[in-house]
Amino acid sequence: MDTLRIAGGQVLRPDATIEDADVLIDRDAGTILDIGAGLDADADATLDAEGCLVTPGLVNAHCHVAMTLLRGYADDKPLDTWLREDIWPAEAALTPEDVRVGAELGLVEMIKSGTTSFADMYFDVPEIVDAVEKSGLRARLGHGSVTIGKDEADAWDDIEESIEVAREFDGAADGRIRTAVMPHSLTTVGEEYLREAAVEAHDSDVPVHYHANETSDEVGPIVDDRGERPLAYAQDLGMLTERDFLAHGVHVDDEEISLLADAGTGVVHCPASNMKLASGMAPVQKMLDAGVTVGLGTDGAASNNDLDMFDEMRDAAMLGKLAADDASAVAAEDVVHMATAGSAAAIDLPGGALEVGGVADVAVIDLDAPHLTPANDLVSHLAYATRGSDVRHTVCDGQVLMRDREVLTLDESAAMDRASDAIAALCERV
Numbered sequence: 001m002d003t004l005r006i007a008g009g010q011v012l013r014p015d016a017t018i019e020d021a022d023v024l025i026d027r028d029a030g031t032i033l034d035i036g037a038g039l040d041a042d043a044d045a046t047l048d049a050e051g052c053l054v055t056p057g058l059v060n061a062h063c064h065v066a067m068t069l070l071r072g073y074a075d076d077k078p079l080d081t082w083l084r085e086d087i088w089p090a091e092a093a094l095t096p097e098d099v100r101v102g103a104e105l106g107l108v109e110m111i112k113s114g115t116t117s118f119a120d121m122y123f124d125v126p127e128i129v130d131a132v133e134k135s136g137l138r139a140r141l142g143h144g145s146v147t148i149g150k151d152e153a154d155a156w157d158d159i160e161e162s163i164e165v166a167r168e169f170d171g172a173a174d175g176r177i178r179t180a181v182m183p184h185s186l187t188t189v190g191e192e193y194l195r196e197a198a199v200e201a202h203d204s205d206v207p208v209h210y211h212a213n214e215t216s217d218e219v220g221p222i223v224d225d226r227g228e229r230p231l232a233y234a235q236d237l238g239m240l241t242e243r244d245f246l247a248h249g250v251h252v253d254d255e256e257i258s259l260l261a262d263a264g265t266g267v268v269h270c271p272a273s274n275m276k277l278a279s280g281m282a283p284v285q286k287m288l289d290a291g292v293t294v295g296l297g298t299d300g301a302a303s304n305n306d307l308d309m310f311d312e313m314r315d316a317a318m319l320g321k322l323a324a325d326d327a328s329a330v331a332a333e334d335v336v337h338m339a340t341a342g343s344a345a346a347i348d349l350p351g352g353a354l355e356v357g358g359v360a361d362v363a364v365i366d367l368d369a370p371h372l373t374p375a376n377d378l379v380s381h382l383a384y385a386t387r388g389s390d391v392r393h394t395v396c397d398g399q400v401l402m403r404d405r406e407v408l409t410l411d412e413s414a415a416m417d418r419a420s421d422a423i424a425a426l427c428e429r430v
């Protein structure tokens with residue numbers, strides 16, 4: 001057996017306690033063999049974690065990873081205007097190679113900030129599959145379909161593509177890649193297409209993932225046209241089941257929160273995107289109190305503007321308190337749970353906890369920094385004070401993806417150069 005030892009750190013356990021311990025990993029199986037003090041000093045390889053906090057790799061449960069290319073391309077507009085005036089025209093001009101380049105840059109960014117798995121909705125998914133395979137990360141990927149503004153044949157083609165992509169790539173990269181059928185939202189995809197997407201997804205044993213209840217502009221027309229709230233509509237469409245997960249859930253009322261809790265549908269909270277686009281404040285504490293599975297996501301880098309899940313934890317805690325008008329709401333331990341086990345449960349990927357027998361998806365955080373001193377409470381530091389750049393090593397599926405801040409699976413500087421060239425060329429075209 002080929003083993004890796006993460007040695008000498010403080011380990012965050014699933015009950016949010018912290019213990020001085022080594023983590024011993026079976027690199028062939030990609031799983032954790034043992035957690036405890038003084039483990040096998042003869043391991044085949046060692047990662048030094050002295051002075052470090054060893055945590056589960058973070059799980060970014062809603063993202064558009066290739067949108068790193070559009071970081072800073074269009075800012076300071078509300079969602080609908082931003083998408084229609086800037087983002088969709090730019091995306092229409094992206095080539096598959098651009099998507100590949102944007103994805104590689106985003107994957108580097110994730111690895112460098114301790115994220116080990118993510119869920120992603122975009123197009124040209126085969127490019128993203130290849131990039132994820134090379135990166136060593138774990139992901140749930142899907143093709144995002146939009147049917148509004150298309151004739152019937154094109155609309156069905158787009159839905160078919162989402163279903164085909166989900167079938168073709170589920171289990172790729174030795175099982176690190178799983179898929180979902182991903183209709184973009186309840187307002188940008190027509191009813192008959194949504195219904196078919198849900199049936200085909202569940203027949204293929206994969207979830208449906210979509211944007212929902214993100215802005216009040218989107219909720220109003222559904223209520224006016226259908227006489228029911230968006231999540232009652234989603235339930236009627238068969239896309240509010242235990243396996244499905246939705247992004248945002250900002251404008252959800254108490255009945256919709258009960259629907260989510262009863263159905264077991266995951267909600268991915270994206271606080272930075274919701275603040276930047278002024279979409280609103282999700283009632284996160286209410287959802288947690290009701291027993292909804294809540295994960296955390298960055299959304300795309302054009303509405304965030306980075307893929308750092310530490311920023312997202314801090315934003316979630318701050319915004320959650322403001323939304324609840326209660327400083328005790330959405331506490332440090334809650335956001336750490338949301339960014340790890342909550343996200344993993346929402347998108348149904350392994351990980352999110354350091355447990356013997358569980359997958360070896362790990363982030364090692366260097367605590368030797370002024371902003372992490374004094375080390376009064378390391379869970380508090382994770383939620384409020386740590387930055388992605390404090391991550392020293394990243395391990396996914398037992399493989400070291402970053403050692404001492406050097407990304408081993410992708411070429412960081414080439415990814416940056418290619419992205420700069422790609423966006424310059426894109427700006428010439430649009």
Ligand SMILES: CSC[C@H]1O[C@@H](n2cnc3c(O)ncnc32)[C@H](O)[C@@H]1O
Pocket residue numbers: 064079087088091121122123143144145146184211214273299300303
């Ligand atoms: C058709 S692939 C996914 C699609 O989603 C767009 N997008 C990015 N951020 C958001 C958001 O916050 N709400 C809705 N849609 C979003 C992205 O630009 C792609 O076109």
Ligand SMILES: [Zn+2]
Pocket residue numbers: 062063064211247299300
């Ligand atoms: Zn999104």
